Amino acid sequence: MNGAAEAIMGDGINVSGGDLKARERSETKKLQALAYAVTRMPALPCASHVVRVTRVGKRPLVIRFQPIQGLARDLFSDVRAMAIVDDLENRPQADASALQMVYGLTRTEAAIATLLAQGAGAREIAQTRAISYETARTHIKSVLQKMDASRHSEVAAILAALR
Numbered sequence: 001m002n003g004a005a006e007a008i009m010g011d012g013i014n015v016s017g018g019d020l021k022a023r024e025r026s027e028t029k030k031l032q033a034l035a036y037a038v039t040r041m042p043a044l045p046c047a048s049h050v051v052r053v054t055r056v057g058k059r060p061l062v063i064r065f066q067p068i069q070g071l072a073r074d075l076f077s078d079v080r081a082m083a084i085v086d087d088l089e090n091r092p093q094a095d096a097s098a099l100q101m102v103y104g105l106t107r108t109e110a111a112i113a114t115l116l117a118q119g120a121g122a123r124e125i126a127q128t129r130a131i132s133y134e135t136a137r138t139h140i141k142s143v144l145q146k147m148d149a150s151r152h153s154e155v156a157a158i159l160a161a162l163r
Contacts, residue, residue, distance in 0.1 A: 008087055012055035013063075020063070020083055022053045031063060038065040039080040059088035098162055103146050112139045113147065117156040 001009070009015070012023050020035065022028045030051045037049070053061040064084045096110040105113060108129075115125050126136035140152075149155050 005085055012053050012061055024054060027051060027053050034065050035081060038067050062086040062088060105146055109139055109143050113143045113155055116152045117159040
């Protein structure tokens with residue numbers, strides 16, 4: 001497990017006896033069935049096969065399994081698959097310097113782009129950045145123009161790709 005995986009252990013998901021287990025029995029069964037399918041029949045396309053793991057008071061985890069094949073199999077000898085966990089509670093965070101370099105954003109615009117990607121609106125950005133509402137709107141318009149985006153959701157998608 002990497003550090004991010006360790007951080008979510010106990011929060012709706014655990015490893016017990018070498019098996020990935022969810023809080024809900026039905027979700028554990030789905031996890032086990034998908035793991036079995038991927039390790040026994042890795043050639044079958046499984047990109048759309050995901051398991052949703054519910055958590056109390058948080059967005060769910062989304063778990064996918066990726067078969068380990070080829071050279072990677074040599075490195076991880078006994079490992080047949082890897083669980084990839086997406087924590088929907090985490091919001092996209094892009095490197096501000098990458099945003100500045102790729103899109104020509106100022107430091108302030110990069111910070112505002114990050115807030116937009118996290119779902120903040122103009123009023124929330126104004127409050128967070130201690131600027132006026134009109135100044136926030138001006139910065140947002142500039143970010144959208146420089147990133148060739150027409151909606152906040154497009155900014156979020158771009159930032160997610162830059163992660």
